Amino acid sequence: MKILVAYKRVVDFNVRVQVKPDGSGVVTEGVKLSANPFDDIALEEALRLREKGVATEVIVATIGPADAQAHLRNGLAMGANRAIHVVTPNAIQPLTAARTLLKLVEKEQPQIVILGKQAIDDDANQTGQMLAALWNRPQATFASKVEIGNGVAKVTREVDAGLETIEVDLPAVITTDLRLNEPRFIKLPDIMKAKSKPMETIDFASPGVESGDHLKTTAYAPPAKRSKGVMVKDAAELVAALKTKGLL
Amino acid sequence: MSKVLVIAEHLNGKLNSSTARCVTCARDLKPDAIDVLVLADAPDAIAAEAAKIDGVSKVFTMANAANTHALAAIAAPQIAAVAKNGYTHVFAPSTTFGKDVAPRVAALLGVAQVSDIMKVIDAHTFQRPIYAGNAIITVQAPADQTLVATVRTASYAAAANGANTAPIAALDISAELPTHTRFVELAQGKSDRPDLQSASRVVSGGRGVGSAENFAIIFKLADKLGAAVGASRAAVDAGYVPSDLQVGQTGKIIAPELYMAIGISGAIQHLTGIKDAGTIVAINKDGEAPIFEVADFGLVGDLFKLIPELEQALN
Numbered sequence: 001m002k003i004l005v006a007y008k009r010v011v012d013f014n015v016r017v018q019v020k021p022d023g024s025g026v027v028t029e030g031v032k033l034s035a036n037p038f039d040d041i042a043l044e045e046a047l048r049l050r051e052k053g054v055a056t057e058v059i060v061a062t063i064g065p066a067d068a069q070a071h072l073r074n075g076l077a078m079g080a081n082r083a084i085h086v087v088t089p090n091a092i093q094p095l096t097a098a099r100t101l102l103k104l105v106e107k108e109q110p111q112i113v114i115l116g117k118q119a120i121d122d123d124a125n126q127t128g129q130m131l132a133a134l135w136n137r138p139q140a141t142f143a144s145k146v147e148i149g150n151g152v153a154k155v156t157r158e159v160d161a162g163l164e165t166i167e168v169d170l171p172a173v174i175t176t177d178l179r180l181n182e183p184r185f186i187k188l189p190d191i192m193k194a195k196s197k198p199m200e201t202i203d204f205a206s207p208g209v210e211s212g213d214h215l216k217t218t219a220y221a222p223p224a225k226r227s228k229g230v231m232v233k234d235a236a237e238l239v240a241a242l243k244t245k246g247l248l
Numbered sequence: 249m250s251k252v253l254v255i256a257e258h259l260n261g262k263l264n265s266s267t268a269r270c271v272t273c274a275r276d277l278k279p280d281a282i283d284v285l286v287l288a289d290a291p292d293a294i295a296a297e298a299a300k301i302d303g304v305s306k307v308f309t310m311a312n313a314a315n316t317h318a319l320a321a322i323a324a325p326q327i328a329a330v331a332k333n334g335y336t337h338v339f340a341p342s343t344t345f346g347k348d349v350a351p352r353v354a355a356l357l358g359v360a361q362v363s364d365i366m367k368v369i370d371a372h373t374f375q376r377p378i379y380a381g382n383a384i385i386t387v388q389a390p391a392d393q394t395l396v397a398t399v400r401t402a403s404y405a406a407a408a409n410g411a412n413t414a415p416i417a418a419l420d421i422s423a424e425l426p427t428h429t430r431f432v433e434l435a436q437g438k439s440d441r442p443d444l445q446s447a448s449r450v451v452s453g454g455r456g457v458g459s460a461e462n463f464a465i466i467f468k469l470a471d472k473l474g475a476a477v478g479a480s481r482a483a484v485d486a487g488y489v490p491s492d493l494q495v496g497q498t499g500k501i502i503a504p505e506l507y508m509a510i511g512i513s514g515a516i517q518h519l520t521g522i523k524d525a526g527t528i529v530a531i532n533k534d535g536e537a538p539i540f541e542v543a544d545f546g547l548v549g550d551l552f553k554l555i556p557e558l559e560q561a562l563n
Contacts, residue, residue, distance in 0.1 A: 138428045
């Protein structure tokens with residue numbers, strides 16, 4: 001069984017993202033870029049399924065500019081068998097990403113596609129669900145536990161009301177939540193090994209994907225700041241202050 | 249000329265307040281109609297609740313045993329079929345329910361989705377947060393296609409409920425429903441406390457609380473205040489409380505009137521979940537903690553000493 005992992009490059013989660021003073025975007029020049037943390041969880045889950053003997057091959061795929069390969073090499077060093085890089089000149093939106101991933105799915109015929117539930121740059125939380133719809137296959141989003149057996153994935157999902165368990169027939173799309181697993185650290189020898197693993201480069205134009213980039217971002221602004229309040233000296237003063245505001 | 253279809257969220261036969269929050273957002277479009285769609289096995293009681301929400305034009309129901317549990321793969325083709333009845337917008341709440349189903353609807357319709365609407369500029373222009381709320385973007389959607397969107401429920405108060413009596417009609421739209429997705433169970437935290445997402449008061453604990461046992465002090469204070477209990481990601485990761493209590497970028501985005509952050513340092517991912525709270529109170533032993541930058545009232549000290557004092561002062 002093959003597993004395809006969608007592996008997006010984003011601004012590293014430790015970077016405090018700033019809006020450019022002219023409002024034309026956010027500062028990404030000279031900023032550390034890494035794999036989307038939820039996608040690392042997706043890759044880790046795929047690797048564990050291979051280690052359990054459920055899967056035989058794990059493919060990491062990214063859609064991004066020509067220089068977006070360092071994180072794919074990291075994905076290979078983590079343990080993926082091979083990588084696919086769909087090279088796009090411009091940033092794409094979730095519908096386009098889903099249509100592109102569908103092309104990869106048609107070519108590779110994976111039984112499971114695992115993605116992060118959202119990318120921490122656009123926070124859209126759409127691509128996995130869209131891929132599942134276009135593929136006409138089940139989706140198990142926000143997964144915190146995955147069990148595979150007899151052509152079925154039993155997935156526990158983190159939902160607002162608690163933990164929901166669903167069963168989906170394979171092939172299926174799974175998106176990961178934070179607590180599905182803790183991704184492994186990369187060891188130095190694996191970085192060396194990753195250099196010889198196959199990385200296929202596909203030009204975005206060649207699979208003939210219809211663009212779904214229908215949204216236009218017209219402005220970027222920093223968030224409204226909450227003004228700093230007052231410090232109180234003890235519990236009694238706090239209660240008095242809250243009573244004055246009519247909150248108690 | 250906008251016509252909005254709001255997808256009702258419900259559980260155990262009760263309408264979730266996220267639905268009325270979506271209606272509030274939809275009203276900002278100044279639409280010609282706001283219709284609510286209820287997918288359920290027995291939708292009548294839920295539809296009756298939805299019909300009372302101010303601003304709702306009509307309520308449509310799709311009664312089907314397949315709709316007993318909200319499964320995106322089963323709901324999406326039904327929603328997409330209804331959306332084709334001249335709707336310009338399809339709105340769902342930005343809860344795990346809406347986040348799961350809305351993109352599936354958008355993809356079936358071949359249209360884009362705007363996630364987490366926090367402000368309506370006009371019928372096709374919206375503001376939404378990106379990068380955990382570190383930037384707010386204005387996005388423009390094409391006017392010539394149906395727009396699917398999720399509504400950031402913390403940005404909108406629930407539309408008032410009571411005076412309206414919108415007509416309710418059962419729909420019979422044949423959409424082929426898949427059988428490849430099956431509900432197994434829902435493990436809900438058993439709690440008599442208010443719901444975290446709609447509570448007017450929330451008391452949250454963080455890493456500073458120190459252990460699952462110590463979290464009792466947070467629950468006790470919350471009960472005294474009639475508040476819901478929340479937690480930071482650090483507290484959930486440390487196993488103090490279950491994940492459905494997590495507040496922040498990847499947890500719940502909330503807007504209570506009173507939010508008390510106890511032993512929470514205030515990482516940006518947490519702050520993004522509470523920035524619409526009415527009043528924020530922070531209690532932390534580190535006076536330099538970033539939570540104090542956004543708190544309306546800050547109190548520096550040992551929470552295990554301060555909370556009992558607080559409870560005493562509340563008496």
